[in-house]
Amino acid sequence: MRYATITDRLAGLGSDKWALHVAAIRRRQAGKTVLNLTIGEPDIPTPGYLIEAAAAAMHAGRTGYSNGRGEAVLRRALSAHFRTLTGREIGSDRFLCLPGTQTSLYLALMALCEPGSEVILADPMYATYEGLIRAPGAVPVPVRLRPETGFRLAAADVARAITPATRVLFLNTPHNPTGAVLTPDDLRALSELAEAHDLWIVSDEVYGLLTHGDAVFTSALADPAHEARVVVAGSISKSHAAPGFRAGWLCGPAEFCSRALALSETMLFGSQPFIADMAAVALREPDQSPAPAMAARMARRASIIHAALDGVAGLRVHRPEAGMFALIDISALCGDSERFALALLDETGVAAMPGASFGAGLEGWLRVALNASDEDTARACALIGAFARRWIE
Numbered sequence: 001m002r003y004a005t006i007t008d009r010l011a012g013l014g015s016d017k018w019a020l021h022v023a024a025i026r027r028r029q030a031g032k033t034v035l036n037l038t039i040g041e042p043d044i045p046t047p048g049y050l051i052e053a054a055a056a057a058m059h060a061g062r063t064g065y066s067n068g069r070g071e072a073v074l075r076r077a078l079s080a081h082f083r084t085l086t087g088r089e090i091g092s093d094r095f096l097c098l099p100g101t102q103t104s105l106y107l108a109l110m111a112l113c114e115p116g117s118e119v120i121l122a123d124p125m126y127a128t129y130e131g132l133i134r135a136p137g138a139v140p141v142p143v144r145l146r147p148e149t150g151f152r153l154a155a156a157d158v159a160r161a162i163t164p165a166t167r168v169l170f171l172n173t174p175h176n177p178t179g180a181v182l183t184p185d186d187l188r189a190l191s192e193l194a195e196a197h198d199l200w201i202v203s204d205e206v207y208g209l210l211t212h213g214d215a216v217f218t219s220a221l222a223d224p225a226h227e228a229r230v231v232v233a234g235s236i237s238k239s240h241a242a243p244g245f246r247a248g249w250l251c252g253p254a255e256f257c258s259r260a261l262a263l264s265e266t267m268l269f270g271s272q273p274f275i276a277d278m279a280a281v282a283l284r285e286p287d288q289s290p291a292p293a294m295a296a297r298m299a300r301r302a303s304i305i306h307a308a309l310d311g312v313a314g315l316r317v318h319r320p321e322a323g324m325f326a327l328i329d330i331s332a333l334c335g336d337s338e339r340f341a342l343a344l345l346d347e348t349g350v351a352a353m354p355g356a357s358f359g360a361g362l363e364g365w366l367r368v369a370l371n372a373s374d375e376d377t378a379r380a381c382a383l384i385g386a387f388a389r390r391w392i393e
């Protein structure tokens, strides 16, 4: 049978990158112990007040069809949320409500790219980005992030990657896997480049509410000078411990939303009213949000990992400014992160993602999730440290 070439373009870009995670699950199914630090899941279940909001909405009959833009109640809540984020009015005609950040990014790239469009993005990158870019036939153009500059995307490096085919500058702040947060100066320099070369900025800000310590998150939409070319994607998956609800959004110029609407309607025919009601509660009641406490726990675990492993047997630990991961530099021990991560899992039961799953720029590193308890994080560190010492012997 004949298939569309999109199936070839995306082959291997989905589950293949998660082979280590799959190996960890198999090991657990076989009855062996696993300390699983692979996936960026919240460390608590979805809070009760959100479950209740969704259930109450269902009981109230909010189970019919919606519309392609999303329920008015959620778009109003998003408008208020973005007023807090940007300090100015962002009208409700500037939102499309979608099932999660992932679908939102897919829609944005489908709406903005065509075959041959180049999309500049940081390397390392979140594992699904290459597929998102290849889906419309666009070409990813990775720009290396460097540990010595805190893994923040540098405008000078981006400038060198721009060609006449560049259509989108794809940002992710706070960044997965490095936890880097772009500063207002970084964003200004990047936006000026976008302005000079007539590029869109698509910014994945799913970790925006999960900054650690004194780190301050700035949205790519904060500067009104460039808002005509900025599309932000986000969700309550991480901030409100609700990934299974699939409640996300795009915020962009009104014209972008009108044009992308046809795509959203073609794909989804609207999202679920009871989930929109629950997401509106999440955004309207920041005082109940689980995000600040979760971010504090994750920052503490990053400190535990740093204290236990930085400088041990040639390992270096990179502490994130935000998000759900810390990075361990294993390059002094092994240049092949997949081999190292598999051996670590095999010998110790600790599952950490090989950096190579996130791009060539993170080869020689491990990504460690910060969602295990402090005790399990400390136990995993003891096992990783002992494993690293054996590796060099």
Ligand SMILES: Cc1ncc(COP(=O)(O)O)c(C=O)c1O
Residues within 6 Å of the ligand: 040, 099, 100, 101, 102, 103, 126, 172, 175, 176, 204, 206, 234, 235, 236, 237, 238, 243, 248
């Ligand atoms: C950087 C990044 N973007 C998007 C997603 C997916 O978010 P959502 O659940 O809102 O689709 C994740 C999930 O791990 C992520 O790390």
